[in-house]
Amino acid sequence: MAAVRVKNLRKTYGSFEALKGISFEIEKGEIVGFLGPNGAGKTTTVKILTCFMGANEGEVTVAGHDCFSHPMEVRKRVGYLPENNPLYTDMTVYAYLQYAAQLHDLPADSIHGRIKLVAEECGLVEKINELISTLSKGYRQRVGLAAAMIHDPEVLILDEPSVGLDPNQIIEIRQLIKKLGREKTVILCSHRLSEVELTCNRVIIIDLGKIVASGTPTQLRHLVEDHANLRLTIRGEKEKAIEVLKGISGIKRIEINAVRERGSKGYDIYTTKNRDIRSDIAKSVVANGLELLDMHKEMATLEDVFSQVTTRVES
Amino acid sequence: MKIRHINIIMHKELSSYTRSAFGTIFIVVFLVTSSWLFFQSFFLMNQSTMRDYFSILPWLFLFLLPAITMRLWAEEKKMGTLELLLTSPLTSGEVVWGKFLASLGFLTIALILSGVIPVILFLIGQPDFGPIVGGYMGAFFLGAAYIAIGLFISGLTDNQIVAFILSVSFILVLLAVGNDLFLNTVPESILPFLKSISLKTHFESIVRGVLDSRDFVYYGLFVLTFLYLNIFTLNHRKWR
Numbered sequence: 001m002a003a004v005r006v007k008n009l010r011k012t013y014g015s016f017e018a019l020k021g022i023s024f025e026i027e028k029g030e031i032v033g034f035l036g037p038n039g040a041g042k043t044t045t046v047k048i049l050t051c052f053m054g055a056n057e058g059e060v061t062v063a064g065h066d067c068f069s070h071p072m073e074v075r076k077r078v079g080y081l082p083e084n085n086p087l088y089t090d091m092t093v094y095a096y097l098q099y100a101a102q103l104h105d106l107p108a109d110s111i112h113g114r115i116k117l118v119a120e121e122c123g124l125v126e127k128i129n130e131l132i133s134t135l136s137k138g139y140r141q142r143v144g145l146a147a148a149m150i151h152d153p154e155v156l157i158l159d160e161p162s163v164g165l166d167p168n169q170i171i172e173i174r175q176l177i178k179k180l181g182r183e184k185t186v187i188l189c190s191h192r193l194s195e196v197e198l199t200c201n202r203v204i205i206i207d208l209g210k211i212v213a214s215g216t217p218t219q220l221r222h223l224v225e226d227h228a229n230l231r232l233t234i235r236g237e238k239e240k241a242i243e244v245l246k247g248i249s250g251i252k253r254i255e256i257n258a259v260r261e262r263g264s265k266g267y268d269i270y271t272t273k274n275r276d277i278r279s280d281i282a283k284s285v286v287a288n289g290l291e292l293l294d295m296h297k298e299m300a301t302l303e304d305v306f307s308q309v310t311t312r313v314e315s
Numbered sequence: 316m317k318i319r320h321i322n323i324i325m326h327k328e329l330s331s332y333t334r335s336a337f338g339t340i341f342i343v344v345f346l347v348t349s350s351w352l353f354f355q356s357f358f359l360m361n362q363s364t365m366r367d368y369f370s371i372l373p374w375l376f377l378f379l380l381p382a383i384t385m386r387l388w389a390e391e392k393k394m395g396t397l398e399l400l401l402t403s404p405l406t407s408g409e410v411v412w413g414k415f416l417a418s419l420g421f422l423t424i425a426l427i428l429s430g431v432i433p434v435i436l437f438l439i440g441q442p443d444f445g446p447i448v449g450g451y452m453g454a455f456f457l458g459a460a461y462i463a464i465g466l467f468i469s470g471l472t473d474n475q476i477v478a479f480i481l482s483v484s485f486i487l488v489l490l491a492v493g494n495d496l497f498l499n500t501v502p503e504s505i506l507p508f509l510k511s512i513s514l515k516t517h518f519e520s521i522v523r524g525v526l527d528s529r530d531f532v533y534y535g536l537f538v539l540t541f542l543y544l545n546i547f548t549l550n551h552r553k554w555r
C-alpha cells in the first residue's frame with residue numbers, strides 16, 4: 001500500500017489558489033524529492049500532509065490514515081521538520097528531545113535510550129547538554145531532524161532541511177537522509193536540484209500549485225532528451241560540413257560553437273527525440289571526405305528539466 | 316483528553332517560567348509590591364487584617380497576570396514552534412489545558428510564597444482566620460479567570476505586546492463594570508446584570524468570607540468559556 005496518497009488536492013488562501021488540484025502517490029521506502037521554485041506550493045502541500053492545515057478539496061492519506069478524518073493517527077506516524085526549523089531555543093538539546101519523545105507518547109523507560117540513539121545518528125552526542133540557543137545553524141538543523149525521527153516514524157517529511165548549511169554539513173545531512181530512507185518513506189522539499197538528484201529515488205516537480213513533471217531523475221532527463229545534443233569537431237570546409245549534416249535525418253538544428261582548432265570547427269547538433277544518430281553522422285562525415293575529430297553526447301541535466309518545465313515565459 | 320498529555324505541556328511551560336529570569340522577576344515583583352502596599356496601610360491602620368491586601372490584588376493581578384500569559388501562544392506563533400506542537404499527536408484541548416494549568420500553578424506558587432504575610436500577622440496579632448482563607452481562595456479563582464482570558468487573547472495574535480495590552484484592557488472592563496463609581500452612572504435596571512458579570516463583585520463576595528456557590532460557579536464557567544474559545548480558535552485557525 002502507498003505510504004502517501006494525494007488525490008486532487010486544492011487549497012486556497014483567501015482568493016489565491018496555492019494548490020490547483022495535485023495528485024500523486026508515494027510508495028513505502030521511497031525517498032521523494034518535492035522540487036519547485038519559490039512559491040510553488042511545496043510547503044503548503046507538506047502542511048496539509050502533516051495535518052497542520054486543512055484543504056479545500058481532495059483526499060489525503062498518509063501512513064494508511066486519512067488526514068482529515070483521522071489526523072491523530074497520521075500525526076503519530078509522521079516525523080516533521082518544518083520550514084525554517086523552529087525550536088525551543090531556551091531548552092537544552094536533551095530536554096528538547098525528551099519533550100519531543102513525550103509528545104509522541106514514547107514509554108518513559110525507553111526515552112533515554114531513544115535519545116541516545118538519535119543523538120548518535122545525527123551527530124549530536126557532544127552537544128547533548130548544550131542550550132539550543134548556543135548551537136550553530138547546522139547543529140540546530142540536526143536537532144530538528146533528531147526530534148523529527150525520535151518516535152521512529154513511518155513517514156518523514158523534511159521541508160528544506162539543508163537550507164543555510166555549509167557544503168560539508170549538506171553532505172552529512174544528505175548521507176543521513178539517505179540512511180533514513182533505507183527503512184522509511186521520506187519526502188524532501190527543496191529547490192536545490194543537486195540535493196534532490198543525489199538523495200532521491202523520485203522527483204516530483206511542482207510549479208504554481210500544479211505538478212508539472214514527475215519520475216526518477218533519469219526519466220526526467222529523458223523528458224528533455226531532445227535538448228541533449230551532440231558536440232562534434234570536424235576538420236574541413238564549414239559550408240560543406242553543414243551541407244553533409246543537413247542531409248542526415250533526425251537532426252533538428254545545427255549550431256556552430258566556439259571550438260576552433262587549426263582547420264576545424266565545432267558544431268552543436270540538436271537531435272529529435274529518442275534517436276541515436278551518432279553512427280549515421282560518423283559515416284556520412286567520413287564518406288564525404290571530411291575528418292571527424294571528436295564527437296560526444298551531452299546529457300541533459302536536472303537543471304534543464306527544471307527550467308524547461310517551470311519556465312513561465314515561452315522562449 | 317489524556318491527563319498524561321496535559322501534564323507534559325504543563326510541565327514544559329512551568330519549567331520555561333523557572334528556566335528564564337522572567338519567573339524569578341515575576342515572583343519578586345509580586346511579593347515586593349503586594350507586601351509594600353499591604354504593610355503601608357497595615358501600619359497606618361494598625362489592624363491585624365488582610366482585607367486591604369486582598370482589595371489590592373485585583374489591580375495588581377491586572378498587570379502581572381497578563382504578563383505571564385502573553386507569551387503562551389504569541390511566542391509559539393512567532394517562533395513557528397506552534398507547527399511542531401500542533402502536528403504532534405496531542406489535541407488542542409490537551410495543549411490548552413496544559414498551558415492554563417501551568418500558569419495557574421505558577422500563580423499558586425506565588426500565592427504560597429506570599430503566605431509569609433499571614434504568618435507574620437499571626438505572630439504579632441490575632442487576625443481572623445476565615446477571611447484570610449477566603450481571601451486566598453478568591454485570589455486563586457480571580458487569578459484563574461485572568462489567566463483564562465490572557466491565554467485566549469494570546470492565541471489571537473503573534474505579538475506578545477499586543478496580547479498584553481488587549482488582555483489588560485479586557486480585564487479592566489470586566490473589573491470596572493463592578494466598580495461603584497461606574498455603577499452609579501448606569502440605569503438601575505441593568506445593575507444586577509453588570510454586577511453578575513463583573514470579576515470584582517464575585518471576588519469581593521468570596522473575600523468577605525461568604526462562601527456562596529454562585530461565585531464559584533461564576534468563575535468555573537468563566538474559565539471554561541475562555542478555554543473553550545481558545546480551543547475553538549485553534550481548531551478553526553486560518554493563518555499559515
Ligand SMILES: Nc1ncnc2c1ncn2[C@@H]1O[C@H](COP(=O)(O)OP(=O)(O)OP(=O)(O)O)[C@@H](O)[C@H]1O
Pocket residue numbers: 013016018036037038039040041042043044045083191554555
Ligand atoms: N498564509 C498564507 N496566506 C496567503 N498566501 C500564502 C500563505 N502561505 C503561502 N501563501 C502563498 O501560497 C503560495 C505557495 O506557498 P508555499 O509556501 O507553499 O511555497 P513553497 O513552494 O514552499 O515556496 P518556497 O520555496 O519559497 O518555500 C505562495 O504564493 C505564497 O505566497
Ligand SMILES: [Mg+2]
Pocket residue numbers: 042043044083159
Ligand atoms: Mg517552502
